[in-house]
Amino acid sequence: MANAASGMAVDDECKLRFQELKARRSFRFIVFKIEEQQVVVDKLGGPTQGYDDFAASLPADECRYAVYDFDFTTEENVQKSKIFFIAWSPDTSKVRMKMVYASSKDRFKRELDGIQFEVQATDPSEMSMDIVKDRAF
Incomplete structure (x- = not known):
């Protein structure tokens, strides 16, 4: 087995889709998975999808990486956006x-x-919308 820490390839589509999320806001979220020793795009969430759609897109028994573009309004009534990286590793997934x-x-x-x-x-409670809001503010 290749050294997972340094031998894991990243598919170019991952970076391309992330740039689209960041610059053009083409997506609300992106879910990534490791497949055949490389990270690939698993699912894309459209700009109108919400946090519940994002949470539902994560499998209950498999690990995933994800990014979520969180929009919010500050106390000064300013629209802001923060990009979250979520490392999803459910207890029910395989140890390997x-x-x-x-x-x-x-x-x-x-x-x-x-x-x-x-x-x-x-588990879902560790990435609830309340936790995301607390981090963003």
């Missing part, structure tokens, strides 16, 4: 899968320039 995702996370995250916050979650 958890290890591969954990060892590859930092390298993959470095490929995505513009992430402001990171959330690590093992």
Whole structure:
């Protein structure tokens, strides 16, 4: 097995879709998965989809990486947006899968320039909208 920390390739589509989310706001979220020793795009969430759609797109028993573009209004009534990186590693996923995702996370995250916050979650309560809001403010 290749060294997962340094041997994990990142498909060019991952960076391309992330740039579209960041610059053109083409997507609300992107879910990534590791497949055949590389990170690939798993799902794209349209700009009108919300956080519930995003949370529902994560599998209950498999790890994923994801980015979510969170829009909010400050107390000064200013529209803002923050990009969250979510490392989804449910307790029910296989140990080997958890290890591969954990060892590859930092390298993959470095490929995505513009992430402001990171959330690590093992069940939906650890990435609730309240947690996202608390981090953004």
